[in-house]
Amino acid sequence: MLRKGIALAALGLALVGGPALAAGAAAAPKHVDFSFKGPFGKFDQAQLQRGYKVYREVCAACHGMDLLSFRNLGQKGGPFYVPGVQENDNPYVKTIAAEYQINDIDSETGDVIQRPGTSADAFPNPYPNEAAARAGNGGAMPPDLSVMAKARHHGADYIYSLLSGYREPPAGLTVTPGQYYNPYMAGDTTPFWSGDGHAPEGGFIAMPPQLAPDKITFDDGTPSTIDQQAKDVAAFLYWAAEPKMEERKAFGFGAMIYLVIFAGLLYASYRRIWRNVAH
């Protein structure tokens, strides 16, 4: 009876899990074996550092990351975590923060000033407001990247696929100026399709291809290919969206073992209590 119950629940969940796949006619994202996948997955710190460099040198020009502060980079599981060093005192974090200029008010004069960042400051947005962001990008708003890896289906796989998936539009597809074809972008290309057969999968994105071979020099000597850059920044953005993932999985491992033992004890107790009752 119990097995049936669980099977039924699983069936129900399998059914409701269906709708996730329904949106858009984009290509299914490529599967990447990220180190953080799976129940024991952990972040690869070197990859997060490379990914941060891609973010810093490429993405941050247009995309904000409002929900993160510099100190987050130095917290446990983060790209610049140093064991035993408190996140605010992390030397790498302090150096990174100081590279940024933060808007502030001078407490004496009340003037608007700029000062070097501290570890407690949030990452500054490249644009003062949404209108400025749109004006600078042909009307399209570069979305905030703080939780991007949770805000799209297939998270990091999607980001990787999108960034590395730009290609020449197939003959017969009209691309409006300021738009770029990407097979992993959600959308519908049908109205722009004059070729034969079914319109190509994917959609149009206002962001031009950003990655290029050797555009970023990785400090650890990793070859700087588009594929590598896309993987690394996808991993970094996954960390940015879910910085407590390692803590969560570690906590879960302990909780699971405890619960299984607890269930075993209760079952033994249950059998013993009921042994003399016919039911």
Place this chain on the structure above:
Amino acid sequence: MADTVVGENPDPHAAGEDPNRRDFIHIAAGAAAVGAVGALAWPFIDQMNPSADTLALASVEFDLSKVALGQQVTIKWRGKPLFIRKRTEAEIAAAIADDGANLPDPQTDAERHKPGKAEWMILIGACTHLGCVPTFAGGDYGGWFCPCHGSHYDTSGRIRRGPAPLNLPVPDYEFLSDTTVKVG
């Protein structure tokens, strides 16, 4: 628990089994339940402790060049006022002169400032009685006076008279340079 089992069992011929072992399994299951609730209690208690963003703002750096001789600047630190006072020679001398006086909370003036920085008096501006903010001047000892219940502090921030039991606390701080101090 085991007692109840035997007592309530409608078919109580539980002969032939080791009662210790039977007790053990119920006790272990009960202990596991208590343990689970206990272990889960900690996250729910700890969530009320200061969060990471609160702790991140808990240290401040301050540019001392903004404070003139004989003046005091009050800044907010950890939600409380922080007095940063540049003392005059006369105030320092008065404080040292009272080192031997009958103090409720004995401390020498030298223990309350950094070596060689006698002019800088940095104090948490919360009266040690019930947390009101003392004002400078107005007291009988040339230092701070708490308007709430009349505690008098001297120029070193030491309690001299009134209901407050302790001197104004000195926070952890360090001089990063001659003109910059980091508190916390």
Place this chain on the structure above:
Amino acid sequence: MSGHSTYEPKTGVERWLDTRLPIIRLGWDSIVDYPTPKNLNYWWTFGGILAVCLMIQIVTGVVLAMHYVPHIDHAFASVERIMRDVNYGWLVRYMHANGASMFFIAVYIHMFRGLYYGSYKAPREVLWILGCIIYLLMMATAFMGYVLPWGQMSFHGAVVITNLFGALPIVGEAITTWLWGGFAVDNATLNRFFSLHFLLPFMIAGVVGLHIWALHVPGNNNPTGVNVKSKADTVPFHPYYTVKDGFAIVLFLILFATFLFYNPNALGHADNYIPANPLVTPTHIVPEWYFLPFYAILRAVPDKLGGVILMFGAIAVLFVLPWLDTSKVRSMRYRPTGKLYFLIFVLACLVLGYCGGQLPDDHVIPGLSTFTLIDADLNSFVWLSRLATLYYFGYFLVVLPILGLTETPTAQPESISTPVLSHPAGMPAGAVAAPEKKG
């Protein structure tokens, strides 16, 4: 509460308290010595599981309210701050979000169990209706809670659901404006939803108290549906069912923990991690999974008011169910035909849930176009929803009233103890009873 109390105060303090506030007696009679049929199977453990779910939701919810900011400019960021900066905030928030789904899994199993074993029939009608009220309150609470993070799905879900009331004639517009506190879902709406989301769980707890009270007057139903005849049919609740429920609760927590720790966002929508934007609606807007069957019913009707009426009717029909089922036999175990209709009913509910998550005009069988009937292709999820909706209502309004008069039930046991203790050769329960032997 049935029969006289067996509580005997042991100490002077207990005697003193018992004559002033007999609270220990109440606890003793309802949790320790409460006589419970001894043949309850694991489907009966979901009551205890639901009590745990409610407690988890209230405790985690109160904690979240300590950190959450109910303002459209800060709500999204404050939820993320809980996840990032508050100590164990990620744990509390994921517990609360996944706990809502677990709550609904448990309540649906609990309801199907009641339907199968006839737990709504006399003398348990009030018990059943109180359960329906709890379910309604749960839906309202879950809906308003989902609005609070102020993501895209939160916002547009709130827009769609509140607009349902606009379907009402004459007063519709006034009601939606009143619900919003403005001309659209906005800060005023978020604030009142936060307040009500905090209030309703305590009302649920209150009705749960009544539900348990109403349970303890006639006592539990049981898989045979046969009334308790003697003391031989029952065991005291403690330790027999405390330990059995406890075991089931821990198994349920393992399922919960699998989602919580290893796939915390599987039951949510990615779009809700995009801050609310009133100017853009997500391309595929669907409610949380537990509302999908009702969403499918809503979309199955090609008329706004009709859809709303049918959707609320799907819940309203549950309230009158005790008087729709004409069968004298409680448990479907002894109703072979009824059992078949019941299983199709469960299937219809699952189909509705599936349809609710699909785009209505998509084909059920890919690539096959048939002909159009009432605005939709016959091979579309709209039509599948329509068929399932028809069966949903048909089950309550046609099958149960008629079947009870026409079907021939198989022989029921004399009492709970009879089939179990003596195992008569021609016992009809057969395959159906077999799984219960484990429990």
